[in-house]
Amino acid sequence: MKTDAYEAVIGLEVHAHMLTRSKLFCGCATEFGAPPNHNVCPVCMAMPGVLPVLNRHVVELAIRTGLAAHSEIAPHSVFARKSYFYPDLPKGYQISQYDEPLCRGGYIELAARQDGEPRRIRLVRIHLEEDAGKNIHAESASLVDFNRSGVPLMEIVSEPDLRSPEEAVAYLRELRGILVAVGASDGKMEEGSLRCDVNVSVRPRDATELGARTEIKNLNSFRFVEKAIVYEVNRQIEEIAAGRRIAQETHLWDPEREVTRPMRSKEFANDYRYFPEPDLPPLIVPPDLVEKIKAEMPDLPAQQREKYARDFGLTTYEVSVLLGRNDLGDYFVNVLAQGINAKTAANWIMTEVLRAVNESAQPLEKAAPQPQETGALLRMVEDSRISLNAAKSAFAAMCRSGKGAQATVAELGLAQVSDEAAIAEACDRVLAAEGAKLAEYRAGREKLYGFFVGAVMKAMGGKGNPKVVNEVLRRKLAG
Amino acid sequence: MGSELNRLTISEARERLRRREITSRELTRDCLERIAALEPRLNAFITVCETEAMAQAAEADRRLAQSDAPSLCGIPLGIKDIYCTRGVRTTCASKILGNFTPPFDATVIEKLRAEGAVFVGKANMDEFAMGSSTENSAFGPTRNPHDLERVAGGSSGGSAAAVAADECLASLGTDTGGSIRLPASFCGVVGIKPTYSRVSRYGVVAYASSLDQVGPLARTVRDAAAVLRAVAGADPRDSTCSARPVPDYERALSGEVRGMRIGVPREYFVEGMDGAVEGAVRGALKRLESMGARTVEISLPHTDYAVAAYYLIATAEASANLARYDGVRYGLRAGADNNIELYNRTRAQGFGAEVKRRIMLGTFALSAGYYDAYYLKAQKVRTLIRRDFERAFESCDLVAAPVAPTTAFRLGEKTGDPLKMYLSDIFTISVNLAGLPAMSVPCGADEGALPIGLQLIGPPFGEEAILRAGDAWERAGGFARRAPQL
Numbered sequence: 001m002k003t004d005a006y007e008a009v010i011g012l013e014v015h016a017h018m019l020t021r022s023k024l025f026c027g028c029a030t031e032f033g034a035p036p037n038h039n040v041c042p043v044c045m046a047m048p049g050v051l052p053v054l055n056r057h058v059v060e061l062a063i064r065t066g067l068a069a070h071s072e073i074a075p076h077s078v079f080a081r082k083s084y085f086y087p088d089l090p091k092g093y094q095i096s097q098y099d100e101p102l103c104r105g106g107y108i109e110l111a112a113r114q115d116g117e118p119r120r121i122r123l124v125r126i127h128l129e130e131d132a133g134k135n136i137h138a139e140s141a142s143l144v145d146f147n148r149s150g151v152p153l154m155e156i157v158s159e160p161d162l163r164s165p166e167e168a169v170a171y172l173r174e175l176r177g178i179l180v181a182v183g184a185s186d187g188k189m190e191e192g193s194l195r196c197d198v199n200v201s202v203r204p205r206d207a208t209e210l211g212a213r214t215e216i217k218n219l220n221s222f223r224f225v226e227k228a229i230v231y232e233v234n235r236q237i238e239e240i241a242a243g244r245r246i247a248q249e250t251h252l253w254d255p256e257r258e259v260t261r262p263m264r265s266k267e268f269a270n271d272y273r274y275f276p277e278p279d280l281p282p283l284i285v286p287p288d289l290v291e292k293i294k295a296e297m298p299d300l301p302a303q304q305r306e307k308y309a310r311d312f313g314l315t316t317y318e319v320s321v322l323l324g325r326n327d328l329g330d331y332f333v334n335v336l337a338q339g340i341n342a343k344t345a346a347n348w349i350m351t352e353v354l355r356a357v358n359e360s361a362q363p364l365e366k367a368a369p370q371p372q373e374t375g376a377l378l379r380m381v382e383d384s385r386i387s388l389n390a391a392k393s394a395f396a397a398m399c400r401s402g403k404g405a406q407a408t409v410a411e412l413g414l415a416q417v418s419d420e421a422a423i424a425e426a427c428d429r430v431l432a433a434e435g436a437k438l439a440e441y442r443a444g445r446e447k448l449y450g451f452f453v454g455a456v457m458k459a460m461g462g463k464g465n466p467k468v469v470n471e472v473l474r475r476k477l478a479g
Numbered sequence: 480m481g482s483e484l485n486r487l488t489i490s491e492a493r494e495r496l497r498r499r500e501i502t503s504r505e506l507t508r509d510c511l512e513r514i515a516a517l518e519p520r521l522n523a524f525i526t527v528c529e530t531e532a533m534a535q536a537a538e539a540d541r542r543l544a545q546s547d548a549p550s551l552c553g554i555p556l557g558i559k560d561i562y563c564t565r566g567v568r569t570t571c572a573s574k575i576l577g578n579f580t581p582p583f584d585a586t587v588i589e590k591l592r593a594e595g596a597v598f599v600g601k602a603n604m605d606e607f608a609m610g611s612s613t614e615n616s617a618f619g620p621t622r623n624p625h626d627l628e629r630v631a632g633g634s635s636g637g638s639a640a641a642v643a644a645d646e647c648l649a650s651l652g653t654d655t656g657g658s659i660r661l662p663a664s665f666c667g668v669v670g671i672k673p674t675y676s677r678v679s680r681y682g683v684v685a686y687a688s689s690l691d692q693v694g695p696l697a698r699t700v701r702d703a704a705a706v707l708r709a710v711a712g713a714d715p716r717d718s719t720c721s722a723r724p725v726p727d728y729e730r731a732l733s734g735e736v737r738g739m740r741i742g743v744p745r746e747y748f749v750e751g752m753d754g755a756v757e758g759a760v761r762g763a764l765k766r767l768e769s770m771g772a773r774t775v776e777i778s779l780p781h782t783d784y785a786v787a788a789y790y791l792i793a794t795a796e797a798s799a800n801l802a803r804y805d806g807v808r809y810g811l812r813a814g815a816d817n818n819i820e821l822y823n824r825t826r827a828q829g830f831g832a833e834v835k836r837r838i839m840l841g842t843f844a845l846s847a848g849y850y851d852a853y854y855l856k857a858q859k860v861r862t863l864i865r866r867d868f869e870r871a872f873e874s875c876d877l878v879a880a881p882v883a884p885t886t887a888f889r890l891g892e893k894t895g896d897p898l899k900m901y902l903s904d905i906f907t908i909s910v911n912l913a914g915l916p917a918m919s920v921p922c923g924a925d926e927g928a929l930p931i932g933l934q935l936i937g938p939p940f941g942e943e944a945i946l947r948a949g950d951a952w953e954r955a956g957g958f959a960r961r962a963p964q965l
Contacts, residue, residue: 042581042582042583045808046803046808047563047581047582047583047809048563048569048571048576048579048581048684048685048803049561049562049563049581049585049680049681049682049683049684049685050681050682051680051681051716051717051718051719052718053715053716053717053718054718081799083798083799083802083845085802085805085818085822086818087805087807087818090803090807090808091799091802091803092799092801092802092803092805093799093802142818144807144808271846271847273798273799273842273845273846273847273850274845274850275795275796275799275845275850275854278687278688278689278719278796279685279688279718279719280718280719281718281719
């Protein structure tokens with residue numbers, strides 16, 4: 001930010017696609033990537049006379065999320081119709097929750113940074129709603145794909161408690177971690193599973209009143225969220241410094257030019273004419289359902305972080321890397337299952353595995369071997385059957401070929417030779433060939449020891465187990 | 480006209496079908512012949528399903544031959560064109576759905592198919608069930624079989640006229656503010672609007688979701704009871720549908736009304752009411768008293784606000800329900816260069832005047848700044864009207880009233896004055912707002928031989944009580960139905 005005289009005030013509205021097999025109000029599949037208009041039925045195409053039936057699993061996932069965020073789970077909540085015309089909205093209204101949402105209040109705690117206290121970001125609400133279809137503009141016509149029509153969304157609205165772009169991203173990461181942990185979302189922002197609208201205003205640092213805010217839409221990556229907020233905060237400060245007023249308006253993030261631009265008023269000036277959805281009775285959540293879900297709550301990110309640090313003796317940094325992606329934590333646990341030391345496993349994942357992922361630009365499951373195979377490879381290192389360097393070569397080969405640890409080590413001939421007889425034989429050959437040096441050594445030139453080790457290893461093609469080589473060689477040298 | 484099996488009641492027809500004295504094909508053919516003869520004058524049907532009906536009748540005859548026959552097996556019915564019927568055009572009497580053929584059946588249609596019923600055609604109606612005379616149909620008005628210059632009532636006018644004119648044995652209508660009871664009264668047939676939630680609304684084109692209810696029209700109370708039983712009951716596809724078990728309504732028809740307390744609301748006998756209507760209703764009540772029922776005067780003090788509340792709630796819901804007719808996925812699509820033009824032209828060309836009027840009314844009622852004063856206030860009135868009835872049912876078992884202040888009016892008489900038309904429903908609308916069951920049963924005729932209906936209103940899920948009273952009145956000679964002279 002350009003000046004310290006101002007403070008940013010930021011609130012986030014996050015839309016999360018929910019991890020369910022079927023849609024919010026009908027039985028159609030929610031799978032991603034089906035041919036256009038494949039996962040549709042009379043209900044999600046809004047044929048005349050059809051009626052919505054609420055997906056029970058969606059409600060349970062939302063309650064889990066609400067509990068994770070310390071929200072109050074409303075025993076009585078109401079669906080409403082939000083009316084507007086758009087070709088991808090088949091009913092001409094979206095079924096959403098309006099003045100009586102399922103989860104009310106709550107907060108998300110951000111891990112303490114080095115200097116400060118943990119921060120609590122309060123939530124306004126979490127509610128359920130259905131997604132719209134997708135307009136596709138072809139050259140001579142506009143087409144609509146209704147596969148996404150009726151897919152369940154959860155909208156998580158924060159209070160304007162965030163004070164910097166970094167904090168907004170930290171909040172978003174923590175929220176994503178919670179959504180993934182409770183199984184409500186896959187958290188894949190780049191695939192559109194999470195979409196974020198940001199409300200931004202600025203005010204003089206000593207002010208208590210809020211400034212006029214703009215809403216930035218169309219943010220689908222952490223990077224864009226951060227960049228858009230930085231841009232917008234600076235823009236607002238410049239406007240105010242120039243004596244202009246901030247208009248309360250909606251902006252769109254332009255990822256090409258990395259600027260926000262106001263939407264034409266026509267694009268959002270809607271009177272949504274909300275009223276209670278008469279086709280759905282109020283949603284009644286009995287207390288015993290909440291209790292049942294509470295009893296089955298999985299570990300949340302904060303608890304997981306604590307557990308990793310405590311159980312595996314990892315540093316805060318190591319934990320943050322391993323739990324910073326949805327998939328690394330599971331990978332780590334599966335490597336450990338092969339009896340690998342936690343530090344060894346963590347180091348290996350943070351270097352070798354992440355390198356493979358970054359270099360291939362593929363998802364983890366494609367970029368790296370199965371965690372069982374990585375574990376088997378590290379097991380060989382711990383058992384001194386291969387060297388650490390050999391393991392690195394083998395791992396790189398495994399990433400390319402997809403073959404197992406055993407097969408790769410065998411194929412590349414990386415297995416260490418620990419057999420004393422074989423090593424003794426190699427030592428004898430070296431000593432026989434190097435009679436002069438041997439005499440010098442025995443005469444007291446002990447620094448020749450390294451030369452003999454090197455020679456033996458060379459004679460064994462680098463595969464001699466260094467420990468055994470040392471033992472045998474010292475014995476032979478001693479005569 | 481040959482055998483005239485089309486004049487049978489369901490009770491008579493199913494006995495004769497079961498005894499193999501007649502076949503469903505003969506019965507259906509007689510109905511189709513009657514339809515062919517009358518339709519040019521009556522216009523009770525938008526679509527006649529001759530081929531499908533004969534195929535259904537043949538299938539019903541097979542089931543009857545195997546003694547695998549549910550109660551409506553082989554019975555020819557008329558279906559209001561508001562029910563989605565797989566493979567058969569469903570227009571809702573609107574140009575906007577003029578070419579729409581649903582790929583699915585409404586739940587009640589599915590149930591009737593399972594029963595082996597035969598569908599002779601899709602009955603005419605007011606466009607999207609908005610109207611009281613069936614004059615708001617894109618396919619021309621239905622005429623009253625008792626006087627072709629008069630309306631059949633609405634919005635289920637085709638369903639009522641077809642039954643009255645013996646084009647089918649019974650029919651399905653829908654009732655949002657009186658749309659079954661009013662045409663039943665005008666055409667001299669029995670019509671039931673069940674408790675809200677008693678029958679599934681899935682696949683019934685929505686007008687006002689919190690008020691719409693499915694119901695039968697028939698020539699006798701017993702016939703109506705048989706059809707109601709077949710269509711009522713829980714539906715996993717309708718979240719507002721009750722899981723309460725469905726009683727065998729015909730069993731409730733004991734003919735006994737002794738000790739029954741019938742409430743007579745003072746607010747339903749008003750100044751300016753047709754003398755013949757009041758006379759017929761009061762006469763019927765006297766008769767029921769002579770059979771052992773007791774009448775008590777009751778008050779429904781918020782009656783005056785019902786029409787206003789109804790036209791806010793129903794139009795608000797309709798404004799959203801009808802938003803889906805946008806020219807994008809099915810139905811009429813007007814040529815256009817962009818979205819806004821597509822909506823404007825499709826809806827301008829596709830909807831009739833009354834539908835447009837109600838969409839505008841409802842859009843206005845829900846608009847920012849007006850919601851509290853209109854929609855919310857109307858919902859409060861709705862609660863008061865419901866409480867009026869709750870209080871009334873503390874002192875009576877059912878309520879009796881006229882269905883409408885007049886008998887069938889002339890075609891065109893009220894089309895120029897929407898408010899006058901809206902007041903046709905003054906006695907029926909409260910029942911929808913309160914979600915109660917009610918029935919129109921013929922109780923007399925005016926000097927022009929136009930039928931008059933008696934309205935019997937029950938407490939929630941009190942269908943059996945009103946059916947018992949209506950049936951008892953019928954058995955006691957009630958009003959001898961006179962077949963219209965056509």
